[in-house]
Amino acid sequence: MALASGVRFPARALLRPWSLLRDTTLGRSEPAAGGGGGGDGARLFGSQRVLVEPDAASGVAVMKFRNPPVNSLSLELLTELVISLEKVENDKTFRGVILTSACPRVFSAGLDLTELCGRNPAHYTEYWKAVQELWLRTYLSSLVLVAAINGACPAGGCIIALACDCRVLADNPKYHIGLNETLLGITTPFWLKDTYVNTIGHRASEQALQLGSLFPPSEALQVGLVDQVVPEDQVLSTALSEMARWLAVPDHARQLTKTMMRKATADRLLRQRDADIQNFVSFICRDSIQKSLQVYLEKLRQRKG
Numbered sequence: 001m002a003l004a005s006g007v008r009f010p011a012r013a014l015l016r017p018w019s020l021l022r023d024t025t026l027g028r029s030e031p032a033a034g035g036g037g038g039g040d041g042a043r044l045f046g047s048q049r050v051l052v053e054p055d056a057a058s059g060v061a062v063m064k065f066r067n068p069p070v071n072s073l074s075l076e077l078l079t080e081l082v083i084s085l086e087k088v089e090n091d092k093t094f095r096g097v098i099l100t101s102a103c104p105r106v107f108s109a110g111l112d113l114t115e116l117c118g119r120n121p122a123h124y125t126e127y128w129k130a131v132q133e134l135w136l137r138t139y140l141s142s143l144v145l146v147a148a149i150n151g152a153c154p155a156g157g158c159i160i161a162l163a164c165d166c167r168v169l170a171d172n173p174k175y176h177i178g179l180n181e182t183l184l185g186i187t188t189p190f191w192l193k194d195t196y197v198n199t200i201g202h203r204a205s206e207q208a209l210q211l212g213s214l215f216p217p218s219e220a221l222q223v224g225l226v227d228q229v230v231p232e233d234q235v236l237s238t239a240l241s242e243m244a245r246w247l248a249v250p251d252h253a254r255q256l257t258k259t260m261m262r263k264a265t266a267d268r269l270l271r272q273r274d275a276d277i278q279n280f281v282s283f284i285c286r287d288s289i290q291k292s293l294q295v296y297l298e299k300l301r302q303r304k305g
């Protein structure tokens with residue numbers, strides 16, 4: 001399936017893309033009708049790993065990641081997120097999406113490290129295409145996207161939040177946010193670095209990226225990585241209030257302004273998408289990088305209990 005941003009999607013999604021989206025209303029498991037779930041505010045639609053709660057009256061859908069235990073961005077979750085976003089975007093009932101987690105204490109643990117270790121170049125190619133696709137779709141979305149960050153938000157989790165228009169973080173000292181790639185022995189690709197710079201500025205990004213800083217809520221607010229820090233039970237309501245503020249602006253003017261602000265950053269990736277994939281694949285296939293990732297994953301597994 002060729003998506004708006006030009007990427008061809010994994011074979012299993014290609015065969016029956018909508019088969020990934022199942023109607024979850026009343027626990028039924030039927031193919032969702034094409035075109036979206038608007039019109040009835042109580043209707044749920046979504047997929048195994050992405051729950052979508054549309055509210056047609058307000059034009060806002062709440063999209064919840066549910067890939068337990070930590071919402072790591074597996075190929076399946078990336079694919080389902082892209083398809084869910086596309087589905088909401090194509091339904092003109094909706095003007096905004098709130099992205100949040102259905103898993104306790106974690107927004108997203110970032111890229112699924114098991115997708116980056118011990119696989120073959122064809123897999124890494126498919127995986128990185130899906131990462132690029134999700135970023136492009138969120139970063140350039142015509143919808144208002146608000147991140148309601150209700151848990152830890154490292155690396156790829158932070159990347160999703162950064163692609164949103166606004167970020168609300170729960171005030172829990174364990175809910176760190178940032179790009180910690182260097183601590184895993186890997187580097188942040190240029191387009192994600194650019195997104196960081198666009199959000200918190202050059203000097204703060206240079207420092208945070210080199211150190212792999214993960215910021216607790218108060219520091220994240222101070223550096224400008226999030227827009228609001230609120231008590232945990234107010235994250236969603238605050239995100240909805242923020243959404244109302246953004247939706248008060250006429251869509252066409254807001255969308256043109258968003259494009260004006262973001263196009264150069266996105267174009268930089270679009271111009272060299274294949275080269276970026278090749279760089280990623282050759283980088284991730286290096287023995288030294290594979291060893292670093294294995295050690296990091298092993299440490300994560302042993303940390304338990």
Ligand SMILES: CCCCCCCCCCCC/C=C/CC(=O)SCCNC(=O)CCNC(=O)[C@H](O)C(C)(C)COP(=O)(O)OP(=O)(O)OC[C@H]1O[C@@H](n2cnc3c(N)ncnc32)[C@H](O)[C@@H]1OP(=O)(O)O
Nearest residue numbers: 072109110111112113114152154155156187279283300301
């Ligand atoms: C010449 C140069 C060219 C350069 C070209 C470009 C190169 C590009 C380079 C590539 C860039 C790639 C960008 C990467 C961004 C990423 O997202 S990498 C992922 C980084 N993520 C993290 O570091 C987070 C790790 N996880 C945690 O810190 C914690 O799990 C948590 C704070 C999120 C939650 O903590 P807790 O609730 O205590 O759960 P845990 O017990 O830690 O974990 C439960 C379970 O989940 C497994 N797990 C955790 N994170 C991941 C993950 N990201 N992927 C896969 N699995 C994960 C963890 O191991 C536990 O598993 P078990 O139950 O033990 O099996």
